[in-house]
Amino acid sequence: MKVIVDFTLVPIGVGVSLSEYVAACEEVLNRPGLTTELHANGTNIEGEWDDVFAAIRACHEKVHGMGAPRIHTNIKLGTRTDREQSLEDKVNSVVARQKG
Amino acid sequence: MKVIVDFTLVPIGVGVSLSEYVAACEEVLNRPGLTTELHANGTNIEGEWDDVFAAIRACHEKVHGMGAPRIHTNIKLGTRTDREQSLEDKVNSVVARQKG
Amino acid sequence: MKVIVDFTLVPIGVGVSLSEYVAACEEVLNRPGLTTELHANGTNIEGEWDDVFAAIRACHEKVHGMGAPRIHTNIKLGTRTDREQSLEDKVNSVVARQKG
Amino acid sequence: MKVIVDFTLVPIGVGVSLSEYVAACEEVLNRPGLTTELHANGTNIEGEWDDVFAAIRACHEKVHGMGAPRIHTNIKLGTRTDREQSLEDKVNSVVARQKG
Numbered sequence: 001m002k003v004i005v006d007f008t009l010v011p012i013g014v015g016v017s018l019s020e021y022v023a024a025c026e027e028v029l030n031r032p033g034l035t036t037e038l039h040a041n042g043t044n045i046e047g048e049w050d051d052v053f054a055a056i057r058a059c060h061e062k063v064h065g066m067g068a069p070r071i072h073t074n075i076k077l078g079t080r081t082d083r084e085q086s087l088e089d090k091v092n093s094v095v096a097r098q099k100g
Numbered sequence: 101m102k103v104i105v106d107f108t109l110v111p112i113g114v115g116v117s118l119s120e121y122v123a124a125c126e127e128v129l130n131r132p133g134l135t136t137e138l139h140a141n142g143t144n145i146e147g148e149w150d151d152v153f154a155a156i157r158a159c160h161e162k163v164h165g166m167g168a169p170r171i172h173t174n175i176k177l178g179t180r181t182d183r184e185q186s187l188e189d190k191v192n193s194v195v196a197r198q199k200g
Numbered sequence: 201m202k203v204i205v206d207f208t209l210v211p212i213g214v215g216v217s218l219s220e221y222v223a224a225c226e227e228v229l230n231r232p233g234l235t236t237e238l239h240a241n242g243t244n245i246e247g248e249w250d251d252v253f254a255a256i257r258a259c260h261e262k263v264h265g266m267g268a269p270r271i272h273t274n275i276k277l278g279t280r281t282d283r284e285q286s287l288e289d290k291v292n293s294v295v296a297r298q299k300g
Numbered sequence: 301m302k303v304i305v306d307f308t309l310v311p312i313g314v315g316v317s318l319s320e321y322v323a324a325c326e327e328v329l330n331r332p333g334l335t336t337e338l339h340a341n342g343t344n345i346e347g348e349w350d351d352v353f354a355a356i357r358a359c360h361e362k363v364h365g366m367g368a369p370r371i372h373t374n375i376k377l378g379t380r381t382d383r384e385q386s387l388e389d390k391v392n393s394v395v396a397r398q399k400g
Contacts, residue, residue: 006340023394027398042306064181070179075173094319097323108276116369123294137239140288140291170316197220197224198226257353273376275373280370282370
């Protein structure tokens, strides 16, 4: 089952600057089979369900390994059986309506 | 790795009443190894990472099987390495501060 | 416009224990016109749109005032025009399906 | 108080294609004082707290007015008192770490 995800990881207990942890997590997400897009409030990910959640789990393990004792994560996810849809398709479908 | 999750499933394309789908999903989540608590905006789940996400995946499969062509899901999740914490502990730690 | 919200506040840069801040926020949310229910991963709130968001803003101000330099918050919110629905109705509609 | 938001609106009860509603909402968000960026799973918004939530409320009103009887929305929001940060800053701080 293919899934499209928006993923935001918030390390807790490591001070106020989180970019080092988010960057390490981006590196973990950069795997064959996953398409990722960093944006200002998270990372969009497209891939097979099990691959996506294995990568998110690996992010948690990586960030705990860097010293974060606690992590809060948000995931928005979408699955659909009516048709295939990519990250790019989702943006394009809105933009097409705006121009229409 | 233990995880505490808040999970909200929104079936799309099946009309305005969603409780039938949420109830079917509750049934799927009712598995050995998982503790669940239904609340007004979702379900809190406590368990091992792989068990929790296998159950959430099974919910998506169940709800698609019931005819929902599209599903939007929200997950808030927490992991920590400093100490064990249950769903009950999380509520109690806030309540203790309120009484304190 | 009435709204039903699930609200989770995560103070950043104040260490790993957050219950003190969540408890202070609960106190802020305890206002005439709002119904609230604390659960393991957040607080459910029912009220008029402007009242709810004024209270959430007051939580941010309170928690910054307690010394948190950064706050990450999650809100799930629902509005509907087809009928009135309370926090209690939402749980009951699922439970009724489970028994059915 | 300045806020950075990730906003995802899911109309319920209008079928499976939602782009028409999201596009209408984008138009509503396009106001003086707000910076917005559409991405595959939502829209990032930067602005003053009251302006941002007035715009999100106006989206709900617009989309209900288009015929959606029910709306589910997700908001991730960040405030900070330690320094100013824009949408662009947030991406750049991660990218700088990746190159570093």
